Amino acid sequence: MKRKLILASILLSLLTSRSTILWSQESEKISPSVQLQYFKDNDQNSLLKTTLTFSRNRMANPLKGMRITFYAVGEKKTKLSEVVTDEKGVAVYKLKHESDFLSDKNGLWPFTSEFTGNDTIDPGKSELLIRDVSLNMTLNGTDSTKTIVLNLKKKEKGNEVPASGETVIVYVPRMFSLLPIGEATLDESGSASVEFPSDLPGDKEGNITIIARIDDHPEFGTVEKKTILKWGSPSSYSIPAGHRALWTKTPPKWMIYTLSILLLGVWGHYLFAIIGLIRIKRISRKNKKVEPKELFIK
Numbered sequence: 001m002k003r004k005l006i007l008a009s010i011l012l013s014l015l016t017s018r019s020t021i022l023w024s025q026e027s028e029k030i031s032p033s034v035q036l037q038y039f040k041d042n043d044q045n046s047l048l049k050t051t052l053t054f055s056r057n058r059m060a061n062p063l064k065g066m067r068i069t070f071y072a073v074g075e076k077k078t079k080l081s082e083v084v085t086d087e088k089g090v091a092v093y094k095l096k097h098e099s100d101f102l103s104d105k106n107g108l109w110p111f112t113s114e115f116t117g118n119d120t121i122d123p124g125k126s127e128l129l130i131r132d133v134s135l136n137m138t139l140n141g142t143d144s145t146k147t148i149v150l151n152l153k154k155k156e157k158g159n160e161v162p163a164s165g166e167t168v169i170v171y172v173p174r175m176f177s178l179l180p181i182g183e184a185t186l187d188e189s190g191s192a193s194v195e196f197p198s199d200l201p202g203d204k205e206g207n208i209t210i211i212a213r214i215d216d217h218p219e220f221g222t223v224e225k226k227t228i229l230k231w232g233s234p235s236s237y238s239i240p241a242g243h244r245a246l247w248t249k250t251p252p253k254w255m256i257y258t259l260s261i262l263l264l265g266v267w268g269h270y271l272f273a274i275i276g277l278i279r280i281k282r283i284s285r286k287n288k289k290v291e292p293k294e295l296f297i298k
Contacts, residue, residue, distance in 0.1 A: 062089025074102030162190025202232020
């Protein structure tokens with residue numbers, strides 16, 4: 001009887017430990033974040049972009065090498081493509097055929113991207129409803145005044161109508177980011193104008209890129225129109241000989257002096273410590289050679 005109780009307790013402990021291990025493994029599964037975005041570029045190309053990440057230590061970490069499935073969802077669900085995420089956790093699909101653009105009863109394009117998950121990552125999906133828009137940019141310029149005229153039309157029930165009340169921002173590219181130079185709210189006809197600054201530097205011939213964009217709109221996605229004109233001030237970015245800067249091969253003198261002083265201080269401390277160790281070793285050898293005097297007590 002006692003042996004049966006011992007065997008039962010062992011089995012119960014094994015089952016408990018097994019269930020604990022399984023529960024801990026399940027609880028450690030990653031819960032991903034799936035973000036689906038729509039882009040329409042200057043060449044009228046439509047792109048679906050899915051970003052797959054997970055949160056750790058309050059930071060978004062990409063999940064690379066994961067298979068994302070894109071769907072067009074109208075009256076029926078149609079598989080568009082499977083794309084593997086890159087090092088940034090991004091998968092991009094370029095919409096190609098008319099069959100990719102299935103519309104619902106409101107004339108919207110419903111898209112879905114799905115991640116099926118695996119042993120360590122939970123599944124996830126993201127949905128998006130897009131209305132097709134057409135963004136046009138007309139540039140009118142004289143020697144004194146340069147104007148950018150914007151027009152936006154959206155499709156409703158198969159017809160193009162003005163997209164009034166929307167905001168379009170105009171940018172010019174700078175070294176590290178886009179510089180906003182104007183913001184326009186479209187009127188009832190879906191049009192607005194922005195005055196272009198006359199003092200913006202361009203390249204050595206005065207060429208400058210002008211970008212009109214609607215960023216991450218909940219219904220239109222991101223839509224962009226851009227062109228290049230000689231509306232900038234001619235600028236020369238050639239570096240003169242002997243010029244010292246952080247971005248040149250020859251660093252500035254103040255940096256060389258500062259680094260030299262810091263390195264001299266560090267190596268000086270090392271040298272001081274080595275000299276101290278040598279002196280301690282010599283003093284200890286001298287103390288060993290000194291024989292203690294014998295004291296005779298009469």
